[in-house]
Amino acid sequence: MKKLLPTSTAGSLPKPSWLAEPEKLWSPWKLQNTELADGKRDALRVALQEQSQSGIDIVSDGEQTRQHFVTTFIEHLDGVDFEKRETVKIRDRYDASVPTVVGPVSRPNSVFVEDAKFLRSQTDQPIKWALPGPMTMVDTLFDAHYKSRQKLAWEFAGILNQEAKELEAAGVDIIQFDEPAFNVFFDEVNEWGIACLERAIDGLNCETVVHICYGYGIKANTDWKKTLGSEWRQYQEVFPKLQQSNIDMISLECHNSHVPMELLELIRGKKVMVGAIDVATNIIETPEEVAATLRHALKYVDADKLYPCTNCGMAPLSREVARGKLNALKAGAEIVRRELAA
Ligand SMILES: [Zn+2]
Helix, strand or coil: CCCCCCCCCCCCCCCCCCCECCCCCCCCECCCHHHHHHHHHHHHHHHHHHHHHCCCCCECCCCCCCCCCCHHHHCCCEEEEEEEEEEEEECCCEEEEEEEEEEEEECCCCCCHHHHHHHHHHCCCCEEEEEECHHHHHCCCEECCCCCHHHHHHHHHHHHHHHHHHHHHCCCCEEEEECHHHHCCHHHHHHHHHHHHHHHCCCCCCEEEEEECCCCCCHHHHHHHHCCCCCCCCHHHHHHHHHHCCCCEEEEECCCCCCCHHHHHHHCCCEEEEECCCCCCCCCCCHHHHHHHHHHHHCCCCHHHEEEECCCCCCCCCHHHHHHHHHHHHHHHHHHHHHHHC
């Protein structure tokens, strides 16, 4: 992008109350069949309009067409039985009832491509589309077939690559892979997680991002954060290898987190989506707070590689709070843009 400090969000935005119960994560749909299909597209239009009106430069669907950032993708795959459920510990943090991998996984049809085409038809701005990362997908399932996290992740990476290539052909400018699991399973990330990610982006010409955060502002995550101490150094475990990888951009949680900003030095040369909006609080940042986070990051990220962003998705927030945060992000980026131009 030619514009300095182009703004975007990490992913989800609140859904309208007529589509799903608001301020609730993974809230079930309120509509069915064609009404649901129409409702999702209408919600996408609203999410797009709110981003445009707030001056967000790189826009997304606000994840209006999906219920969950991982399972909605997996629902479209063969080899996974959603009736057969087991309880597993997700990201070593909380128990969840998850579907079971019962046979070879494959993608009979594209998953998000029609939605992405629709988004493309609605805007001339650059668009970003989020997919789950292979390691995070594996961590959200019970595997009774491959019996190897690495093997299953490798298969998912191939499937994600098929989807990503179709998204690129549909006009998506930036494809993002959500990998919160990268913040937990450091040995596996270095042994095979990043290799799987590189398989997922193989042959793409559009830009690619990996989003690594400390999660939505839900209790399991905020409780976990309390155990991490005063300095969160998780990123340093995976940054050296990510710096060497083919991924173009890294999307990180920075504002209100205890991540020492100097860790960004370890990924010098990569584009960085700097989380300058805390999604775990209803308090709306001031533009000056956003600017302070961006200035701090500029010590370690070249200005032409810095992309102001949110820490994570904003689905669980009220629409009013999310809108306020989008406006703050834009205004804070504008302050720093003016300083850089001076
Ligand atoms: Zn996130």
